[in-house]
Amino acid sequence: MGATDFINPNDYDKPIQDVIVELTDGGVDFSFECIGNVNVMRAALECCHKGWGESVIIGVAGAGQEIKTRPFQLVTGRVWRGSAFGGVKGRSQLPGMVEDAMVGKIRLDPFITHRLPLEQINEAFDLMHEGKSIRTVIHFGDQ
Secondary structure (H helix, E strand, O other): OOOOOOOOHHHOOOOHHHHHHHHOOOOEOEEEEOOOOHHHHHHHHHOEOOOOOEEEEOOOOOOOOOOOOOOHHHHOOOEEEEOHHHHOOHHHHHHHHHHHHHOOOOOOHHHEEEEEEHHHHHHHHHHHHOOOOOEEEEEOOOO
C-alpha cells in the first residue's frame, strides 16, 4: 500500500479525475484532499472507484464554500469522509500521543523544516504558502 505514481494536472487537457480513472482502470481505492479547495474535493471523490472508493477530506475550505457533485457519484458506492485533525479524539488520544512524542516513540523533528524568530513570522507564512516548508517553529525571545 502506498503512493506509486504522481500526476501533474497541468499536463492534461481534461479533468484530472477522468485521467486518474483511466490510469487506474476504474478509479482509486482511496483519495485524500488536503488543501481545502472545493473543486479538488469534488475531483477527489470522482476519481474514486465505483462500489468501494473512499475520498477523505482533510483540508478546510473557506467560510461559506460548498462542495458540489452529482448524487450518482455517491449512490454508486463511493464514500466521502471528513477527517478533522486526522481523526484524532483529542481528549482520549492526544495525551498518549504527547507522551509518545516526549519519550521518542513519535519523531517530530524530521517534520520541522525551518526555525525562525518571531520577527520573521511573515517569512514563515511565505514559506508555507510557497510550499517550501512542512512545519516552521517560531521562537519567542532569545531562544
